[in-house]
Amino acid sequence: MKALVMTEYRAFACQDVPMPEIGAREVLIKVMACGICGSDVHGMDGSTGRRRPPVIMGHEAAGVIARTGRDVTAWQVGDRVTFDSTVYCGECGFCRAGRINLCDNRRVLGVSCAEYRRDGAFAEYVAVPQHILYRLPEQVSYDQAAMVEALSIAVHAVERTHIAIGDHVAVVGAGMIGLLLIQVLRQRGCGRILALDIEPDKLAKASGLGADEVYDAKAPDLAALIGAATGGGVAVVFDAVGIAASVNTGLSILRKGGTMTLVGNLAAKIDFPLQAVVTREIRLNGSCASAGEYPACLELIASGRIDVKALISATDRLANGAAWFDRLYAKEPGLTKVILHPND
Numbered sequence: 266m267k268a269l270v271m272t273e274y275r276a277f278a279c280q281d282v283p284m285p286e287i288g289a290r291e292v293l294i295k296v297m298a299c300g301i302c303g304s305d306v307h308g309m310d311g312s313t314g315r316r317r318p319p320v321i322m323g324h325e326a327a328g329v330i331a332r333t334g335r336d337v338t339a340w341q342v343g344d345r346v347t348f349d350s351t352v353y354c355g356e357c358g359f360c361r362a363g364r365i366n367l368c369d370n371r372r373v374l375g376v377s378c379a380e381y382r383r384d385g386a387f388a389e390y391v392a393v394p395q396h397i398l399y400r401l402p403e404q405v406s407y408d409q410a411a412m413v414e415a416l417s418i419a420v421h422a423v424e425r426t427h428i429a430i431g432d433h434v435a436v437v438g439a440g441m442i443g444l445l446l447i448q449v450l451r452q453r454g455c456g457r458i459l460a461l462d463i464e465p466d467k468l469a470k471a472s473g474l475g476a477d478e479v480y481d482a483k484a485p486d487l488a489a490l491i492g493a494a495t496g497g498g499v500a501v502v503f504d505a506v507g508i509a510a511s512v513n514t515g516l517s518i519l520r521k522g523g524t525m526t527l528v529g530n531l532a533a534k535i536d537f538p539l540q541a542v543v544t545r546e547i548r549l550n551g552s553c554a555s556a557g558e559y560p561a562c563l564e565l566i567a568s569g570r571i572d573v574k575a576l577i578s579a580t581d582r583l584a585n586g587a588a589w590f591d592r593l594y595a596k597e598p599g600l601t602k603v604i605l606h607p608n609d
Contacts, residue, residue: 267607268388269586271318274311275594277587282321285384285392292340292395293332294348296607297407299386300325301586302415303441305375306593307531320377323387324350327401327410328608337395347410347563349397350374351554352383366421366554387586389607399559402567408580409566411604412573416562417555418528419445425552426501426526428455433495435459437482437515438505439467441576441601442528444474446503448571451475459491459499461514466598474575482510488517495520503528509535519547526550576601583607 268282287293302325308316316322327347330340340346353360353368360368374393375385385391401410419442428434434455436443439462450458460471461482468479478494480487492498498520504511507529515525516538525547542549565571578600581589589603 266389267583268321268384269323269583269605269607271309271316271320271322273318275309276318277590279584279586282388285388285390287332287334287392288394289334289336290395291334291392292330292337292346292398294326294328294346294386294391294393295331296326296328296386296388296391298327298411298580298604298606299323300411300415301589301593301603301605306590309590309594315376315378317377317382320375320382321384321386321388322375323385323391323605324374324376325411325414326386326391327407327413328386328391331390334395340395340398345401345407345410346398347401347413347559348393348399349555349559350414352394352397355396364556366556387583387605387607389583399563402563404567405563408577408604409573410563412576412602413559413562413566414555415441415602416445416449416565416571416573417558418442418552419449420558420562420565421555422446422503422526422528422550422552423449423453424558425550426503426524428453428501430454431456432500433457433459434501434503435461435491435499435515435518436471436476436503436505437461437511438529439464439471439476439479440505443467443503443505444471444576444601445571445573446505446528447471447475449565452565452570455501457495459518461487461518464598470601474572482514487514491518497521498523500524501526505529507531509537513538516541516547519545521545522547524548524550526552528552577604578602580604580606582609
């Protein structure tokens with residue numbers, strides 16, 4: 266089969282690779298759509314340590330079941346499916362508590378790190394265990410389904426955050442996850458939704474997808490502006506970037522007793538204003554991946570309440586994947602989500 270292989274850092278090749286073998290409780294999926302995630306782009310230069318070549322990346326995918334293992338009974342050849350990016354064990358304490366994203370034996374598709382290597386879905390076929398599968402509603406296309414993983418991250422983050430009706434909420438970072446957060450928050454019944462970013466085109470996108478107000482995150486009087494507009498600061502901030510500047514910006518616009526949920530993690534460590542958090546009694550939440558929100562996300566897409574099509578910048582054949590990775594790595598303006606079609 267054909268697969269897009271990262272042969273070395275920042276170098277990709279469409280190669281012939283062996284067809285994946287499936288275990289008794291696994292299925293072989295013919296991949297119809299696979300999105301290029303920001304974590305794939307950030308990892309392609311080796312800076313994250315989680316994409317060590319050679320590796321087939323890709324974990325935002327959907328397709329059709331081509332073969333089933335001997336112990337698979339709930340799924341059949343021809344079923345249209347998507348699947349969790351996390352391969353969880355289902356047996357550890359966290360899994361039994363429903364916190365599958367914290368599984369002690371967690372593996373992520375398309376990741377090659379010091380602890381493990383698991384090829385992903387930038388390939389004509391991928392093998393996954395049956396317990397991470399989700400059936401696609403008829404109204405949801407393969408391209409839309411390839412967006413479910415990203416949407417689930419936004420839904421999980423909002424679910425982990427206490428938001429009262431009428432609370433003013435800010436989203437720092439209007440990239441993919443930030444734009445999905447804005448749409449999910451619009452469904453939540455909060456007050457004004459503020460979007461902050463340093464790129465005007467992203468702020469324009471945020472405005473079109475539900476943000477009530479947009480702000481240049483580098484504005485020198487930002488905290489004063491938002492403080493005046495919200496009566497002392499917003500109640501909740503979602504940081505969808507994960508660097509010192511974005512976290513500090515988010516904290517600066519929070520009111521006393523407010524809540525910040527950290528979703529982005531571009532930097533492993535940051536300088537942190539501990540005293541400001543302690544003395545203002547700021548609540549901090551970490552939010553990692555998702556924990557079973559896929560069915561709700563599929564329903565949100567199927568019903569039209571969340572528009573993922575608006576975030577798809579381009580679709581293309583797998584053979585052209587290397588060029589798209591380069592363009593995304595170069596931060597080409599206007600690109601949000603690129604989806605590759607391995608079996609086009």
